[in-house]
Amino acid sequence: MSTDVSGSRSSTATPPAADDDGGASPAAARAAQRRVLRWRPDNGFAAAALRLLVALGGAMGLFAVLMLIKGVNPLAAYRDMFTSTFTSSTSLAGIAVRATPLILAGLAVAVPARAGLINVGGEGQLIMGGVAAMGMSLLLDGAVNGPVALVLMAVAAGIAGALWSGLAAILRLKGGISESVTTLLLNYVALDIMYFLIYERWKDREGSGQPATRALDKADRLPLLGDTRLHLGLLLSVIAVVAVYLVFRTTSWGFRLRVVGGNPEAARRAGLKVGVLLLTAMLVGGALAGLGGFTQLAGAEFKLRSGFVLGYGYVAYLASWLAGHKPIGVMLSCLLLSGIVIGGDSLQLDSGLPAAGVNVLMALLLLGVFGFATKREAAR
């Protein structure tokens, strides 16, 4: 058959190579074009970086058009954004500080995702972590200070985050309710719990009247690294990234999670305890996000207020998707997204556009990556 086809081709006196150049017939041209459009670099770090760069370039191009419409010179705006974000050590530190809770909340998406679970509840788990850490500090009330208090706060935060995600896991395992729905709903319950506490029970009566708790004692704050704004939480989040990476790579638990994520039915028949694995993946994820809430409280904000970690959980969710739920990639994409957010401050100061406008740049970048630079998911 194939010889037949090539025979008929050569009889038209067109060399087969011309088909690929698209000069032969419209159909062949379209086929060649489709092949080019479908071309995707293989997986690998360099290819991933290339895809990201293309998406970033496209996003910046489109955002430049929007800036032109708003009467802002995009070249000047990008130059200001770049110089004020990447040449000052304070804003570089700002990126790392902002990325710290994001990284931990991003891992909270990545660990359950390995077992095929969708944790959209990073927001609520971050909040519950912050609430538990603050609660522990209020409970101790100066009886213990320093490292002991910090460890107790971290443990409380981890447990609170794990409980919050564990609730969703139990509902999935016992009630058959999708965790993506329950984690989303629990975000709002967590937010209302925090509001309830900071507007009433824990409100700082001597404060400025704003709904906020009192600030943590100087001794109950995470130590700073050198004379920067960077705090120990950054180290903690990097350790968590490495730990998750190693656990995924080297432990049987990490391997089993992947089996469950690949095909739960096959995993069950192979004798794996699927329920226990799903529960533990979700608990570990929630605990990591809870820790993220603790680092934000004890390292950066020092008190609960109404904008505490607002929106961080959703950005972290997207960061984990951006990285294909790979731990090292989660760290890098969290740094990238917080870089864009810090760049938004420059947008406001230097170009007079609202800082929230930078969400457009972030969204365009993510649309580029999700829609055009990653492998299509089947039936999702």
Place this chain on the structure above:
Amino acid sequence: MTIVTEVFTGGIRGGTSILYAALGESVSERAGVVNLGTEGSMLAGALAGYAVAAETGHPWLGAFAGAVAGGLLALVHAYMVLSRGANQLASGLVVLFLGLGLTSLFGVTYVQAVAPTFSPVAIPGLSAIPFIGPVFFEQDPLVYLSYALVPLLSWFLFRSRWGVLLRASGERSEVLVAHGHRVRPIQYAAVVGGGMLAGLGGVHLSTAYTKAWFENMAVGRGFVAVAVVMFASRRPIRVAGGAYLFGAALALSPALQARGFGINQFALDAVPYVVTLVVLIVFGRRQLRDVPEGLSKVFDAQPTR
């Protein structure tokens, strides 16, 4: 005005924007597409509606523009999900951030602007009925439009031929293919139509409820709408009940506080979410059966043990 009347009236006033968005999300989910970007469509609708009303002086032109803006944003989600195969939950969140960013960029000029707004119009006769009258028939025109929309959508989804096609596209798209229909245009129409309704919800928020535009003014109402849809298993009449329940919970605490009851607003705010969770737990199995099959792939709602 008694407290009951006040809470019910406020429930309908505050619930209408959620109702529009939740009706839109129901249509979209019936076609098998979850749109977490509903919040973004609401913001786009709120700004476009307010801006066009301010520029032209006609609130109805604003309502039209708001619906178009909401639909355009949903079109981005539809394209990502249906044509580019992106993950629905992730794409929805991105669209939300896109809407948030775009409206804050282009909304700055309208923060202080004055626009003609929708005001309550009492319906002669009906508004004289005790209790029912002030609650249901002293509202603004967009609320009356939503009264008509609920049964209309219910009829459309469950009694019309188009509705059957739409639901089939979310349940068993291969059946549609076997019958010679094209699935994708139907799903596109459902998602964009859903976004237009969410946009109208945003219009109600800015031109009838708060009568102003400010950045991020939907503050989670889009997510509430998604929750209402789950609560109501994608049935328009139940969606209306759920939306008004959220609205009433929002109206209850100011009403109580005005009468000197020290009730914490946030304890009440959490009630609808907790109720939704409890409903899901109690009727979990039934809810699962109600989920369109195309959707259960997104949520992966197969119980795993």
